[in-house]
Amino acid sequence: MTDILILTHIDYCPPGYLAQVLDEARRDFRVLRVDLGELANIDLDRPRAVAIMGGPMSVNDELPWLATEIAALQHFIRRDIPMIGHCLGAQLLARALGAEVRRMPYTESGWQPMRRAAEASSSPWLAHLPAEFPIFQWHGDSFALPPGARPLLSSPWCENQGFAWGDRTLAVQGHPEMTEELVRLWLKDWAHLLDARQPSQQSVAQMLDQLPARVAALNQVAQGFYRHWLSLAFP
Structure with a gap:
């Protein structure tokens, strides 16, 4: 097994741009489908x-x-290894750390503006970013x-968009990993789930x-996250 583990949960939510960053950094990684039981028998240490x-x-x-x-995430937390969660992954990290995850009264989708929290002014996770920038959303x-936890980001439709826990864990509600291909795939297969009449959602044309x-x-946003994450794991 490699030193970098990527946990996925369905075929259309792959590592995306993260895989490209790892390939360019010449870092081997292993992708697991947790929903198919592939986390079983993995050496979590x-x-x-x-x-x-x-x-x-x-x-x-x-x-x-x-x-x-x-339970595996809680083991990694005890080991204090660098982790980064995307959307569901961020929610799983929040739950592993003892926080509640709730259904919102609406879906937030499309290119939504992220705003830096006041508490995040010195966070190394955001050192490459301006006070406001967009991230692709669908949750x-x-x-x-x-x-x-230290709050990092918010949006007009979701107060908690990102947090850091300790120095080595980042949770981001959005999808910094998106590529053009992934955006087009999602909008081809799942546009029927959207309702552009809702102010929290963009139309397909807008996306x-x-x-x-x-x-x-977005790749520049993600690259800063991923490079800091890698620098913590391989100083």
Whole structure:
């Protein structure tokens, strides 16, 4: 097994741009499908860094593998290894750290503005970012802040968009890992779940507008997250 573990939960929520960053850094990594039981028999003391990707399920769903994954994350937390959670992955980290995850009264989707929290002024996770920047969103649940967490980001539709716990864990409600291909795939297969009449959701046309430029800017956001995460694991 490699030193970098990426936990996924469905085929259409892969590592995306994270895999590209790791390939460019010449870092081997292993991708597991936790929902298919692939976390079983993994040596949890081996990984030096862990990323947790998204998925359509809720942390509150009665799925046995969710409890297995949360227990694994708690083991990684005790080991104090660098972790980064994306959307569902962020919610799983919040739950592993003792916080509540709740259903929101609406879905937040599309390119939404992130605002830096006042408490985040000195956070190394955000050192590469301005006070406001967009991230691609698609979620209907939201996490509370775990005890001891530092709030990092908020949006007009979701107060808790990101937090740091200690120096080595980042949880981001959005999807910094998106590529052009992933955005187009999601909008091809799942546009029927959207309702552009809701102010918290963009239309498909809005999400696709200037997509190459939007994704290029998002890649810069993600690259800063991922490079800091890697620097903690491989100083």
